[in-house]
Amino acid sequence: NHREKYKGFYKLPTPSSSLPLLGNAHLFVGKNVLDIFSELVNTCGAPCYAHLPGRFYITASPEEYKIILNHPNSMGKSTTYNFVGRLFASSLLMAPDHQWKKNRKFLSKGFNQMILDSFVTVFYEKSEYFNVKLKNIDYDQNDIYSLFEKYTLDVFCEATLGIETKLIDEDDCEIVNFITKGQRILIGRLSNVFKHSDILFNLTEDGKYINESSQHFYNFVLDIIAKKRKMIAEGQDIMAQTNKLPVLDLLLSEKEAFEDNYIKEEMLLFAAAATDTTAYSMAYTCCLLGMHPEIQEKVLTEVMDAIGKDREITCNDLHQLKYTEMAISEAMRLIPVVPMIGRRAVGDIDLGTRVIPANTDVVCLFINTHRNEKYYPNPKKYDPRRFLPEEVAKRPQYSYLAFSGGPRNCIGMKYAMMVMKTTIANIVRNFHITTKYKSIDELEFESSIIMTTKHPLDCHFTPRK
Numbered sequence: 265n266h267r268e269k270y271k272g273f274y275k276l277p278t279p280s281s282s283l284p285l286l287g288n289a290h291l292f293v294g295k296n297v298l299d300i301f302s303e304l305v306n307t308c309g310a311p312c313y314a315h316l317p318g319r320f321y322i323t324a325s326p327e328e329y330k331i332i333l334n335h336p337n338s339m340g341k342s343t344t345y346n347f348v349g350r351l352f353a354s355s356l357l358m359a360p361d362h363q364w365k366k367n368r369k370f371l372s373k374g375f376n377q378m379i380l381d382s383f384v385t386v387f388y389e390k391s392e393y394f395n396v397k398l399k400n401i402d403y404d405q406n407d408i409y410s411l412f413e414k415y416t417l418d419v420f421c422e423a424t425l426g427i428e429t430k431l432i433d434e435d436d437c438e439i440v441n442f443i444t445k446g447q448r449i450l451i452g453r454l455s456n457v458f459k460h461s462d463i464l465f466n467l468t469e470d471g472k473y474i475n476e477s478s479q480h481f482y483n484f485v486l487d488i489i490a491k492k493r494k495m496i497a498e499g500q501d502i503m504a505q506t507n508k509l510p511v512l513d514l515l516l517s518e519k520e521a522f523e524d525n526y527i528k529e530e531m532l533l534f535a536a537a538a539t540d541t542t543a544y545s546m547a548y549t550c551c552l553l554g555m556h557p558e559i560q561e562k563v564l565t566e567v568m569d570a571i572g573k574d575r576e577i578t579c580n581d582l583h584q585l586k587y588t589e590m591a592i593s594e595a596m597r598l599i600p601v602v603p604m605i606g607r608r609a610v611g612d613i614d615l616g617t618r619v620i621p622a623n624t625d626v627v628c629l630f631i632n633t634h635r636n637e638k639y640y641p642n643p644k645k646y647d648p649r650r651f652l653p654e655e656v657a658k659r660p661q662y663s664y665l666a667f668s669g670g671p672r673n674c675i676g677m678k679y680a681m682m683v684m685k686t687t688i689a690n691i692v693r694n695f696h697i698t699t700k701y702k703s704i705d706e707l708e709f710e711s712s713i714i715m716t717t718k719h720p721l722d723c724h725f726t727p728r729k
């Protein structure tokens with residue numbers, strides 16, 4: 265019976281070279297995560313399975329995503345997240361199901377449309393300062409990614425923690441370095457069995473760096489919490505002077521108090537989840553607009569018609585920027601900064617065609633779906649018209665997953681889109697963007713968690729007359 269039930273699963277292609285205990289893991293030593301799963305799919309096709317050494321099922325099918333991302337047996341994260349998860353064990357990313365449901369419901373209040381709309385002034389003011397930085401940028405000294413990261417983290421600190429920072433003015437920003445380098449180190453443990461044990465890892469230079477830097481971030485948040493708690497204890501209403509409600513204030517104002525240790529982990533997750541993702545998506549959008557001057561011109565026309573050259577960008581304006589949003593979504597299709605996610609099947613998952621056995625890690629390879637000819641003809645072409653409502657309606661529901669899907673999708677999806685629209689609109693009306701690349705084939709990607717390039721990103725911003 266058992267064999268019959270999983271027959272469809274074990275008939276799937278899998279790498280032929282397998283060793284006792286290690287399974288297929290020896291084939292991927294030292295490779296980055298994106299390369300591991302891309303190579304597997306290039307040799308075996310999708311869906312397929314492999315032992316790394318635990319059992320992994322890899323899929324790129326929208327129909328299967330729809331089942332997996334909504335199935336109660338696969339709400340938990342893949343075992344591969346455990347290395348990263350040690351920094352935010354009780355946060356939304358890693359919390360067990362019952363705790364996740366409660367906290368997600370509560371935190372979602374911080375992302376309702378009214379609260380998000382109240383942050384557009386922050387997004388706009390920060391983007392104005394970002395433009396000043398772009399005007400004076402020294403391309404030999406500045407890395408485009410890092411500039412966007414520092415900017416995004418400044419926006420995050422004000423909108424989510426409720427404090428004003430000017431990290432963008434720092435040459436060497438410790439927190440940004442930690443967020444970028446930290447994820448590389450932690451997920452890199454996956455392809456080095458000697459770093460799997462926490463005890464051994466903590467003895468390495470990488471382990472020490474992670475412990476020290478996370479402590480530095482925690483202290484930064486604990487300090488803000490202490491100040492705000494003091495104000496509350498003194499009877500001050502921390503939200504009195506403003507209609508804005510940063511997520512941190514929401515957590516501190518809750519009657520059923522959240523502990524500082526939980527809050528610091530949740531805020532580290534939010535900072536990590538909000539920074540590189542939004543920053544890189546904007547950098548790639550700018551780069552693609554540089555490669556396609558005709559599309560950049562259309563974005564410019566839309567921005568000038570809706571807002572003009574100098575006026576402040578408001579939340580009402582953002583609703584008008586339909587083509588700009590399509591240009592961003594299309595950039596995120598072509599270069600999804602989160603190219604894949606992993607879930608853990610704690611029980612069987614019946615896909616109709618086959619059953620994924622319990623205790624399998626499930627990898628959803630979004631990037632392959634986004635670049636599949638079947639859903640996106642001429643997939644390497646950057647064409648925002650793919651996101652016209654009538655075009656979207658022609659595709660299967662789960663064929664675009666830049667923010668993942670189902671109940672455990674990205675909580676910051678709307679926030680991120682509003683930051684990106686404000687920033688891109690304000691850049692395009694002030695600068696002419698150029699790049700040396702002619703197509704994305706000239707970019708060489710790699711991914712630990714976030715998709716980046718193996719080289720600095722070439723993107724130039726020339727002030728418009």
Ligand code: HEM
Nearest residue numbers: 356357537538541542545602605667668673674675676680
């Ligand atoms: C362009 C920007 C962004 C992209 C592409 C993105 C993408 C994603 C994806 C794909 C996931 C699912 C991860 C998984 O299942 O393993 C996710 C989860 C998450 N994102 Fe984002 N994200 C972005 C911005 C943000 C922002 C701005 C925030 C917060 C302000 C945020 C907070 C989170 C959190 C807390 C989760 C975990 C949700 C949960 O498990 O309930 N993200 N994001």
